[in-house]
Amino acid sequence: MAPNRNALATELVSGVLAGDRRLCARAISLIENNAPEAREIVSALYPHTGQAMVVGVTGSPGVGKSTLVEAMTLEWRRRGRTVGIVAVDPTSPFTGGAILGDRIRMQRTSGDVGVFIRSMAARGHLGGLAAATEEAVAVLDAAGFQVVIVETVGAGQSEVEVMNVARTTVVVLAPGLGDDVQAAKAGILEIGDVFVVNKADRPGAKETAVQLENMLELGGAMARHGRVRLSAQDLIHHAGLEQETEVVESEDIGWQPPVLQTTAFDGGGVPEVVAAIERHHEYLQAHGVGAMREFERAAARVRELLAAILAAKAQEKSAQAGQWDSLIARVARRELDPFSAATLVAQALSV
């Protein structure tokens, strides 16, 4: 490794750990751009992460995510906590450019040194986040921000990736969605630990909240808790938790996601949302559920990176063997299906 690369990475790592805002910003950019120093920075910071309360905020476009994030930030500042925010917006699939407008709704926090806002373009990554969102969160976590909020792009039904980054996921809805709430019962409604019906001053807010409560009782919540119950023994075993964690029986292990109503623009109902998130955080710590989720998350992350590494390696080997281009051409001509082609490429790994 080149010595000057080390020097830059070392400078950034110690700057981030010291909470230097400029160097935090630089570190995030290098990681986001996949610079040569990126991996070294992430590795060095990783042992210093895991301290922050990481909160995900997701929901359809226009429900008031950014406004709610600002209101939550103001409430946490009143409680004396520092807050980092990573706000993701979509990248244009045609030009690769992006307009990142989340700051427009977060003006009341600007000028406060206890708040750090970073806007990120999704850069073609699907799932509601940018590819480097998790690492940006890690930078702010390592820099000592006590709460880190991740705001997803306006998300519909399948942008559930935020649950792998956040410890507590807040799903935001607005009244007037009616049947949409029904339609959305899979996907993001299953990942909520706290539900917020924003714009509660508008007609239909109460009905939306009631519908949501009914639906959570019926489906999503039970499925989610069933999943936790089923995998509990397994994960406790794998995570090596037997010694320090008492296995909590099924009744206690459940978390009933609360449905809260807010008017984020004037802060109405927001202290209750913050309180619910903190309760969820305590719940995770108290029952070892947090450790289980960390294990699941770590497994998912390693699997994801493993897939990327193996895929790149397989492609490289296949190309070296002169096989890649002809295989792809055969798929394009419909002589070979993509699955068979991928299987052939994967076999190059074992050679």
Added chain:
Amino acid sequence: MERKIRVLVAKPGLDSHDRGAKVVARALRDAGMEVIYTGLRQTPDQIAEAALQEDVDVVGISILSGAHRVLVPRIVERLRELGLSDVLVVVGGIIPPDDVPFLLERGVAAVFGPGSSTADIVAFIEEHVQKVRA
């Protein structure tokens, strides 16, 4: 390694009109840049701090109110204090021609008045960011 040009489009002072800023933001986006828009009525301190947190290559200031002689130098100064002297600062809006040299002397790289083409703005930014990065 892909590196996007990141631009902060900022509206300092008391303007309540941001159509021009939004048109420019859109043009920069269409040129493949990542544009962070601050919204209206920002102070110089807020703009500089946002530039720092967002690690931008360019700060584009849109100003119509006539307060550019006060606000723009203060933004440039604050950027320097924060260690962001390599950030390109461009100004757009209603700037009397007589004030342009004054702004250029104080660290502004270019002033784009009414009638400027967005293509020129894009080209200017692309060229100058390449220089800084080289």
